[in-house]
Amino acid sequence: MYVDADARLSAALTAASSDRIVFDLTGIEGQYERLLSELPDVDVRFAMKACPVDEVLTCLADRGAGFDAASPTEIEQALRTGVPVARIHYGNTVKSDANIAEAHRLGVRTFATDSVQDVAAIAAHAPGSRVFCRLATSGDGALWGLSRKFGCSRDDAVRVLDAARAAGLTPAGLSVHVGSQQMTCEAWRQAFDLLADTLVALHEQGIAVDHINLGGGLPALGYLDRHGTRLDPPLDKMFAVIRDGMEQLRAVNGAPLDFVMEPGRHLVADHGAIRAHVYRLTSRQKSDGERVHWLYLSSGKFNGLYEMDQLSYRLVFPRHVDGPQVSAVVAGPTCDSDDAYGSGHHPVPVPEAVTSGDPVWILAAGAYATSYMTQGFNGFPPLPYTCVRDTSSLAGTDTTLAGTETTRGN
Numbered sequence: 556m557y558v559d560a561d562a563r564l565s566a567a568l569t570a571a572s573s574d575r576i577v578f579d580l581t582g583i584e585g586q587y588e589r590l591l592s593e594l595p596d597v598d599v600r601f602a603m604k605a606c607p608v609d610e611v612l613t614c615l616a617d618r619g620a621g622f623d624a625a626s627p628t629e630i631e632q633a634l635r636t637g638v639p640v641a642r643i644h645y646g647n648t649v650k651s652d653a654n655i656a657e658a659h660r661l662g663v664r665t666f667a668t669d670s671v672q673d674v675a676a677i678a679a680h681a682p683g684s685r686v687f688c689r690l691a692t693s694g695d696g697a698l699w700g701l702s703r704k705f706g707c708s709r710d711d712a713v714r715v716l717d718a719a720r721a722a723g724l725t726p727a728g729l730s731v732h733v734g735s736q737q738m739t740c741e742a743w744r745q746a747f748d749l750l751a752d753t754l755v756a757l758h759e760q761g762i763a764v765d766h767i768n769l770g771g772g773l774p775a776l777g778y779l780d781r782h783g784t785r786l787d788p789p790l791d792k793m794f795a796v797i798r799d800g801m802e803q804l805r806a807v808n809g810a811p812l813d814f815v816m817e818p819g820r821h822l823v824a825d826h827g828a829i830r831a832h833v834y835r836l837t838s839r840q841k842s843d844g845e846r847v848h849w850l851y852l853s854s855g856k857f858n859g860l861y862e863m864d865q866l867s868y869r870l871v872f873p874r875h876v877d878g879p880q881v882s883a884v885v886a887g888p889t890c891d892s893d894d895a896y897g898s899g900h901h902p903v904p905v906p907e908a909v910t911s912g913d914p915v916w917i918l919a920a921g922a923y924a925t926s927y928m929t930q931g932f933n934g935f936p937p938l939p940y941t942c943v944r945d946t947s948s949l950a951g952t953d954t955t956l957a958g959t960e961t962t963r964g965n
């Protein structure tokens with residue numbers, strides 16, 4: 556019998572006697588399969604930046620996923636999984652001449668772009684390649700809008716793909732990113748309207764693309780907002796909007812159109828958790844007379860919880876499941892004041908009885924944890940990670956968890 560994802564993670568977290576991040580590979584595989592069943596026509600290219608962990612990448616590649624790589628180093632890591640290079644694209648619009656040449660040498664033939672300058676560089680250093688042009692979105696409705704640094708307008712996309720065609724590249728596609736942890740269906744509707752408009756404008760210039768890249772942005776379900784309130788994105792409705800949008804674009808295009816997606820956090824966030832420990836629960840009077848509790852943990856912004864500016868995480872204190880609670884600001888161990896949930900302004904309930912050394916589990920911490928970990932800010936080393944999977948036989952009833960501990964190298 557298969558244990559559910561939470562039970563698998565709980566077992567691994569219970570077994571951990573020191574700090575680490577635990578990835579549930581079976582949970583990640585299940586999440587990938589669920590995504591395919593919601594969007595069967597979509598070719599998934601996992602956004603590696605969200606979890607560049609070899610075991611995670613390999614389990615996704617083994618199931619048919621490709622990769623959205625943001626640099627030659629990510630391309631090399633993707634290739635180590637054995638994935639065919641045709642299933643890797645260079646999804647970063649920001650790249651140097653040397654980056655482009657190296658990606659081309661490694662065999663990558665599909666590149667994101669959003670400017671005629673970048674197109675000229677791709678034509679020079681990756682001649683004959685396929686390019687897709689990223690359209691700018693507002694990022695509204697997302698916890699992290701990715702709006703200002705990337706993407707161009709509809710009219711510019713026409714210019715960019717026209718320049719690509721003139722330079723001997725294939726103007727192959729359009730892409731969007733609705734913003735990471737997008738919470739609204741409206742953002743997806745607007746993205747599809749923009750894509751439809753741009754397809755029409757391209758047709759007027761005699762350019763027919765063969766695919767649309769819908770980017771990332773699909774949410775995780777296990778987060779709390781800065782105030783500690785559960786984030787509840789309308790995921791089922793989002794999938795329905797995306798399916799409708801794909802139909803809309805196929806109708807506008809008139810010719811066959813493939814769809815690619817680059818999910819990151821959606822595939823991994825809820826299937827990773829951190830085993831950390833309590834440093835201390837304190838109570839301090841501020842200069843204005845207010846008394847505030849602070850709970851300091853061994854893991855914070857610089858060693859696993861980089862996204863704590865926008866999020867707070869569900870905490871489990873396995874030694875204190877009942878008992879009185881106090882409202883405390885949760886913070887990491889470093890001497891940086893940003894190393895606190897909601898920059899130190901949003902207390903959440905924690906058990907009053909916690910003491911130094913008590914284990915604490917930080918849930919839904921599987922995305923952007925290993926990749927945003929510093930190399931040892933303040934002397935706090937990157938967390939090692941452990942991957943577990945359900946190794947029960949299909950016919951059997953015993954469930955065992957297999958895990959190995961690894962510390963990420965540079």
Ligand SMILES: Cc1ncc(COP(=O)(O)O)c(C=O)c1O
Nearest residue numbers: 602735736771772817818819820
């Ligand atoms: C180009 C691109 N694709 C995909 C992603 C993954 O986004 P998410 O984790 O929100 O799915 C990102 C995130 O920054 C990105 O920049």
